[in-house]
Amino acid sequence: MADRLSPSMEMYLKTILSLEKDGQPARVQAIASALDVKKPSVSGALHSLKQKGLVVQQSYGAVHLTEEGRTVAKQVTARFEILKRFLSEVLGVDATNTSREACELEHVLCSETVQRLHLFLDFLEHCNLDVNAIMEHFQEYLQQRLAGGHCPNCELKSGECGTKPADRA
Amino acid sequence: MADRLSPSMEMYLKTILSLEKDGQPARVQAIASALDVKKPSVSGALHSLKQKGLVVQQSYGAVHLTEEGRTVAKQVTARFEILKRFLSEVLGVDATNTSREACELEHVLCSETVQRLHLFLDFLEHCNLDVNAIMEHFQEYLQQRLAGGHCPNCELKSGECGTKPADRA
DNA sequence: CCCTCGTGTTAGGAAAGGCTAACTTTTATA
DNA sequence: TATAAAAGTTAGCCTTTCCTAACACGAGGG
Numbered sequence: 162m163a164d165r166l167s168p169s170m171e172m173y174l175k176t177i178l179s180l181e182k183d184g185q186p187a188r189v190q191a192i193a194s195a196l197d198v199k200k201p202s203v204s205g206a207l208h209s210l211k212q213k214g215l216v217v218q219q220s221y222g223a224v225h226l227t228e229e230g231r232t233v234a235k236q237v238t239a240r241f242e243i244l245k246r247f248l249s250e251v252l253g254v255d256a257t258n259t260s261r262e263a264c265e266l267e268h269v270l271c272s273e274t275v276q277r278l279h280l281f282l283d284f285l286e287h288c289n290l291d292v293n294a295i296m297e298h299f300q301e302y303l304q305q306r307l308a309g310g311h312c313p314n315c316e317l318k319s320g321e322c323g324t325k326p327a328d329r330a
Numbered sequence: 331m332a333d334r335l336s337p338s339m340e341m342y343l344k345t346i347l348s349l350e351k352d353g354q355p356a357r358v359q360a361i362a363s364a365l366d367v368k369k370p371s372v373s374g375a376l377h378s379l380k381q382k383g384l385v386v387q388q389s390y391g392a393v394h395l396t397e398e399g400r401t402v403a404k405q406v407t408a409r410f411e412i413l414k415r416f417l418s419e420v421l422g423v424d425a426t427n428t429s430r431e432a433c434e435l436e437h438v439l440c441s442e443t444v445q446r447l448h449l450f451l452d453f454l455e456h457c458n459l460d461v462n463a464i465m466e467h468f469q470e471y472l473q474q475r476l477a478g479g480h481c482p483n484c485e486l487k488s489g490e491c492g493t494k495p496a497d498r499a
Numbered sequence: 500c501c502c503t504c505g506t507g508t509t510a511g512g513a514a515a516g517g518c519t520a521a522c523t524t525t526t527a528t529a
Numbered sequence: 530t531a532t533a534a535a536a537g538t539t540a541g542c543c544t545t546t547c548c549t550a551a552c553a554c555g556a557g558g559g
Contacts, residue, residue: 169516189537202517204538209515221524221537252446262443269434277421280475284468295464302453303446338546358507371547373508378545390507390554501559508553515545523538529531 166213168268171237172196173206174215177224178234186223240267243279250282251296253303335382337437340406341365342375343384346393347403355392409436412448419451420465422472 166174176195180187189203196203207224210216215230226234244263248254254262270278285292335343345364349356358372365372376393379385384399395403413432417423423431439447454461 167515190535198516199518200537201519201539205516248443252443252450254443254446258440258442262439265438266435269438270431271427273427274417274421274423274431276476277423277472280472281421281468283475284471288471291460292464295461299450299453302457303449306449306452336545359505367546368548369507370509370549374546377508503556503558505556506554508551510551511549513546513548515547516543517545518543519541521538521540523536525534525536527532527534529533 163213166233168265170206170210170213170215171233171268172264173203173210174226174230174234175237175241177216177226178231178238181226187225188223192224236272237267240270240275243275243282244270246282247278251285251299253300332382335402337434339375339379339384340402340437341433342372342379343395343399343403344406344410346385346395347400347407350395356394357392361393405441406436409439409444412444412451413439415451416447420454422469 173192173196176192177187180191180195185191189200189207193200193203207216207218210230211218214227215233216224216226218224241263244266245259248259248263249256267275285296342361342365345361346356349360349364354360358369358376362369362372376385376387379399380387383396384402385393385395387393410432413435414428417428417432418425436444454465
């Protein structure tokens with residue numbers, strides 16, 4: 162398999178797939194709006210994706226994924242969905258942030274790691290009834306700790322990974 | 331607080347802190363080797379970090395972190411350690427990959443998410459004895475699934491997030 | 500004291516990915 | 530059908546981060 166695409170190129174593919182799924186033709190303008198970039202950036206990116214054989218586009222027309230492009234787009238999208246689930250279901254990250262953050266992670270994590278995350282979610286969901294109780298317990302613990310409580314057994318110092326105490330009040 | 335530094339700049343700071351911790355003076359050459367870049371790249375980066383007030387360096391001499399630079403470097407390092415622990419202790423990611431992957435994540439995840447991950451590890455470690463059993467159960471499940479077993483309740487299709495069946499044999 | 504060699508810096512350039520401005524093509528409407 | 534608006538493209542530029550080549554400093558050996 163060729164080297165991984167850049168985050169930027171993966172985003173273009175993911176966006177094209179997503180527009181297609183919504184039944185919209187993937188026009189330059191629509192891609193630009195979805196990614197919050199300008200049209201010339203899209204044109205440039207498409208030029209590069211065409212060279213790689215991942216999309217086709219008749220001049221001045223809509224963009225279509227090739228089979229290979231579709232495969233990559235689906236992979237990226239699948240990663241995104243798994244990461245979003247993990248962030249929200251396990252870590253309880255705020256809905257405002259899950260998409261943005263999953264979107265950065267999807268370009269960075271290797272398949273193996275995403276798969277393990279997927280299996281972790283799968284495990285929590287299907288394979289052990291006790292797990293739900295544990296996860297609820299974790300969510301409670303999380304709320305307490307985020308509210309300022311302190312675990313007596315733990316040397317976690319607030320601020321050490323970038324969150325100041327004031328941020329968590 | 332100012333905007334987040336670029337991944338690259340965070341890496342320079344983290345590396346300088348790490349060299350200092352090893353008792354070595356943070357010279358341009360040492361930083362270059364540690365990051366696998368050439369000396370002029372380091373000079374350029376240091377120029378930018380000096381302008382931001384994050385490092386000081388007498389000309390042709392060793393580099394030192396300012397108080398602010400040290401704070402950032404420590405935050406990045408702390409994120410790295412937490413992510414590495416999560417990847418290895420929870421997901422069982424291979425030791426060869428944990429550092430590389432944690433190193434990419436550390437620049438991408440927001441403080442809130444890293445903190446939640448930290449609390450998750452903390453929870454697993456200190457706050458519920460049953461959790462260990464669950465996690466061991468997960469590790470077993472992981473091994474089975476990675477060896478080709480299939481969860482009857484789960485529609486996980488191999489390959490959908492980029493791992494081909496052949497990769498997992 | 501000078502010279503050499505390792506280390507640091509500067510100059511100049513490439514690639515990626517974004518931008519604006521200006522041009523071309525298509526579409527839609529009067 | 531003529532033409533204006535919308536959509537796409539091209540040209541040219543900026544920033545970041547890396548590179549190579551060439552130059553400058555500075556500590557140790559003759």
